[in-house]
Amino acid sequence: MHPQTRYVFIAAMDVDPDKEALFNEVYDREHVPELLKVPGVLAVTRTVREPARLAIGGEVKTIAAEGEPKYAAIYELASAEVLASPEWAAAVERGRWPTEVRPYTRNRRHTLHRVVNQN
Numbered sequence: 001m002h003p004q005t006r007y008v009f010i011a012a013m014d015v016d017p018d019k020e021a022l023f024n025e026v027y028d029r030e031h032v033p034e035l036l037k038v039p040g041v042l043a044v045t046r047t048v049r050e051p052a053r054l055a056i057g058g059e060v061k062t063i064a065a066e067g068e069p070k071y072a073a074i075y076e077l078a079s080a081e082v083l084a085s086p087e088w089a090a091a092v093e094r095g096r097w098p099t100e101v102r103p104y105t106r107n108r109r110h111t112l113h114r115v116v117n118q119n
Helices: 019-035 080-086 086-091 098-103
Strands: 007-015 041-047 052-056 059-061 073-076 105-114
Touching: 007 019, 007 080, 019 041, 019 073, 019 086, 019 098, 041 105, 073 080, 080 086, 080 105
Parallel strands: none
Antiparallel strands: 007 073, 007 105, 041 073, 052 059
16 A cells, blocks of 8 residues: 555446446546546556455355445545545546446445555
8 A cells, every 4th residue: 555545435336248348448548547647646456356265253255245346446545635626526537438438337336445554
């Protein structure tokens, strides 16, 4: 984690299967680079959900997280105010994201977390 990270914003969503290739291309080549230009955005990590095997309570369980979005982007932020800034507002509307990708996303979840400890 970036040493100046004070907040983590997670944008998670599903995308129509026939738009997945476009979704990933635009997210990686346009959307993330534009958001990294916003003052206070320190890093971005994209993830895709997978089932997990977890040892807990003396047994190994498989966690499939049904209903949770398949894709997530984790934005490391210097402050929570970054998300309401004019620079953020402009960046999320640039490129093909708003017209060619956003309409095909669903099950969207946005959460903000304050960092309480970094080791």
